[in-house]
Amino acid sequence: MKEKFYITTPIYYPSGKWHIGTCYTTVVCDSIARFKRMQGYDVFYLTGTDEHGQKIEQSAKANGISPKEWVDKQVDSLKKLWELFDISYDKFIRTTDPEHKEQVQKIFKRLYDKGDIYKSEYEGWYCVPCESFWTKSQLKDGKCPDCGREVELAKESSYFFRLSKYADKILKLYEDNPCFLEPKSRVNEMINSFLKPGLSDLAVSRTSFKWGVPVPFDDEHVVYVWIDALTNYITALGYASNDDTLYKKFWPADVHMMAKEIVRFHAIIWPAILMALDIPLPKKVYGHGWLLFDGGKISKSKGNIVDPVELARRFGTDAVRYYLLREVPFGQDGLYTNELLIKRINTDLVNTLGNLVSRTEAMINQYFNGILPAFSEEGEFDSDLKAVYEGLYDKVCKSMDSYDVPEALSEIFKAAARANKYIDETMPWVLYKEGKTERLKTVLYNLSECIRILAVYLKPYLTKSPDKIFSEFSVAENLQGFDSVKKFGALKGGEKVIRGEALFKRIDLEKELKDMEAFAEKQKSEKKEEKAEGTINILEITIDEFKKVELKVGTVTAAEKVEKSQKLLKLTVEGDRMSTIVSGIAQYYTPEELVGKQIVYVANLKPAKLCGIVSEGMILCAEDESGVTLLAPLKKVKNGSGVS
Ligand code: MSP
Numbered sequence: 001m002k003e004k005f006y007i008t009t010p011i012y013y014p015s016g017k018w019h020i021g022t023c024y025t026t027v028v029c030d031s032i033a034r035f036k037r038m039q040g041y042d043v044f045y046l047t048g049t050d051e052h053g054q055k056i057e058q059s060a061k062a063n064g065i066s067p068k069e070w071v072d073k074q075v076d077s078l079k080k081l082w083e084l085f086d087i088s089y090d091k092f093i094r095t096t097d098p099e100h101k102e103q104v105q106k107i108f109k110r111l112y113d114k115g116d117i118y119k120s121e122y123e124g125w126y127c128v129p130c131e132s133f134w135t136k137s138q139l140k141d142g143k144c145p146d147c148g149r150e151v152e153l154a155k156e157s158s159y160f161f162r163l164s165k166y167a168d169k170i171l172k173l174y175e176d177n178p179c180f181l182e183p184k185s186r187v188n189e190m191i192n193s194f195l196k197p198g199l200s201d202l203a204v205s206r207t208s209f210k211w212g213v214p215v216p217f218d219d220e221h222v223v224y225v226w227i228d229a230l231t232n233y234i235t236a237l238g239y240a241s242n243d244d245t246l247y248k249k250f251w252p253a254d255v256h257m258m259a260k261e262i263v264r265f266h267a268i269i270w271p272a273i274l275m276a277l278d279i280p281l282p283k284k285v286y287g288h289g290w291l292l293f294d295g296g297k298i299s300k301s302k303g304n305i306v307d308p309v310e311l312a313r314r315f316g317t318d319a320v321r322y323y324l325l326r327e328v329p330f331g332q333d334g335l336y337t338n339e340l341l342i343k344r345i346n347t348d349l350v351n352t353l354g355n356l357v358s359r360t361e362a363m364i365n366q367y368f369n370g371i372l373p374a375f376s377e378e379g380e381f382d383s384d385l386k387a388v389y390e391g392l393y394d395k396v397c398k399s400m401d402s403y404d405v406p407e408a409l410s411e412i413f414k415a416a417a418r419a420n421k422y423i424d425e426t427m428p429w430v431l432y433k434e435g436k437t438e439r440l441k442t443v444l445y446n447l448s449e450c451i452r453i454l455a456v457y458l459k460p461y462l463t464k465s466p467d468k469i470f471s472e473f474s475v476a477e478n479l480q481g482f483d484s485v486k487k488f489g490a491l492k493g494g495e496k497v498i499r500g501e502a503l504f505k506r507i508d509l510e511k512e513l514k515d516m517e518a519f520a521e522k523q524k525s526e527k528k529e530e531k532a533e534g535t536i537n538i539l540e541i542t543i544d545e546f547k548k549v550e551l552k553v554g555t556v557t558a559a560e561k562v563e564k565s566q567k568l569l570k571l572t573v574e575g576d577r578m579s580t581i582v583s584g585i586a587q588y589y590t591p592e593e594l595v596g597k598q599i600v601y602v603a604n605l606k607p608a609k610l611c612g613i614v615s616e617g618m619i620l621c622a623e624d625e626s627g628v629t630l631l632a633p634l635k636k637v638k639n640g641s642g643v644s
Pocket of ligand 1: 025
């Protein structure tokens with residue numbers, strides 16, 4: 001029976017803004033899954049989407065559609081992206097799948113019945129865009145430590161998972177199983193930053209929004225992110241369902257792969273949930289680094305988006321996949337720049353691989369009418385070349401066993417470079433001139449065999465070029481797998497060799513960079529226009545709806561800075577009554593500038609607490625690139641005058 005191998009990516013937030021960093025985990029996992037399949041494993045590769053939560057509920061609302069319609073659209077575009085990048089997943093799970101929802105409810109109930117989930121009250125600093133509660137000490141300058149936005153103090157009834165109970169068990173897990181979490185540096189981070197200071201119980205339900213899996217025995221609550229999201233790794237296999245065949249076959253996972261910022265959830269919360277459910281733990285959690293762009297993480301919230309579809313259109317998916325897999329030292333951060341991408345393509349794919357293939361094809365066509373000669377006469381440099389190729393399997397497997405994809409690729413390209421060197425050493429054109437035909441046959445045979453072997457090794461990483469090579473060299477199907485590469489010399493000779501188009505086209509660095517920059521600028525301005533148009537469409541309202549908004553003129557009678565906030569001012573506004581309004585304009589106006597000014601404000605806004613102050617309205621401002629300016633009547637009017 002085949003050995004099984006179960007690999008997962010995190011499930012993605014359907015934000016709709018996919019960037020080149022988004023593709024990283026998925027492409028890495030894809031290359032590992034493909035590699036394992038080639039080794040003969042029975043592989044299950046899982047990916048999917050994490051579709052619940054307040055942020056989604058809000059995005060859908062802002063776009064005037066239901067959360068389900070919103071996520072359907074985003075998931076559709078994500079699936080298209082994975083298709084473009086040839087992602088060979090075996091299952092795409094959505095947390096909105098009805099089966100998953102039912103399974104999550106069963107899991108929640110199991111944990112509750114065991115006493116590992118209990119009801120209490122939660123208070124914390126909540127960041128709406130990140131959907132995260134933070135303790136006061138975790139805040140950075142009073143703001144969300146992840147995105148730097150304002151947070152609000154929030155309190156709500158919540159169910160809690162007894163995470164604290166598992167701290168010692170998790171420490172022991174790391175001790176007994178040093179390979180559970182990798183790279184090793186992440187273990188220290190977990191111990192020092194989270195386990196040693198002590199784990200608090202984890203709020204696992206919310207009442208503040210509805211877009212989630214309902215807690216089965218309490219209508220007020222929806223299951224909050226982690227029990228809904230993390231359990232996808234077992235619900236996808238049918239755990240807690242009528243058919244758990246896949247679960248029995250594939251669990252525990254061989255590796256959960258993710259970027260470092262969510263290691264904490266996978267290396268602490270997830271094992272604790274599994275321990276509470278009394279089921280085996282995954283064999284490994286691997287926290288890779290980030291793809292960085294202009295010094296920051298390519299992040300959806302920061303808006304530094306590099307469009308993977310456009311990159312694939314320009315350079316082909318093989319080139320983009322290769323860049324992702326080769327450029328980021330595994331486990332560490334890597335940099336994305338247009339220049340690095342182009343240089344990688346020109347150096348490795350064009351110069352090393354492409355050249356080797358096109359030179360060999362050209363020589364076989366020129367000297368032997370496009371028919372591969374059979375091996376003929378052993379000569380100088382041959383044994384060294386063979387040794388490199390015959391030693392490659394162990395090296396590549398060793399790197400891939402530790403999921404070090406860049407290292408595996410580096411070994412493969414070293415072998416490609418060795419073959420190029422062999423051309424320089426043997427100088428086939430001189431052999432031809434001197435009529436050393438037998439030796440020339442061997443040299444071209446050896447080069448073709450090197451190319452075949454390289455194509456086999458490249459199959460997990462590049463999904464198009466290896467097939468092109470096989471077809472141009474007429475490589476039989478039984479010579480396209482790992483079985484055929486451990487021993488040099490599988491090609492027979494006599495195969496037809498066609499001169500194909502260049503595998504990768506050389507890119508004119510300067511010209512391309514300029515073009516890419518111009519494209520990016522154009523895209524930016526088109527996005528702005530789209531946004532503006534979109535805003536009109538999305539916010540189309542009837543006159544009756546507009547009439548619901550009570551706009552008034554009022555005079556600011558007092559103003560002061562809000563303590564602990566750099567953005568907020570507390571204003572006292574005299575309209576038809578006195579109102580307190582907290583406004584985010586501290587960067588643009590000093591309190592002194594405002595006192596005595598007439599402004600326009602929304603007078604019937606539902607009061608909201610901002611930094612502990614109840615704000616009863618909203619000041620109207622105009623905003624452009626230069627900043628924010630208050631709206632005011634052109635001449636003084638009576639306080640409390642309506643605006644229509
Ligand atoms: N929904 C959670 C995961 C829940 S898993 C039970 C989530 N989603 S995400 O869409 O924000 O991220 C999905 C994956 O993409 C994560 O591994 C994330 O770290 C990765 N990346 C997003 N931007 C990235 C880079 N710039 N570089 C590398 N990986 C990045 O987190």
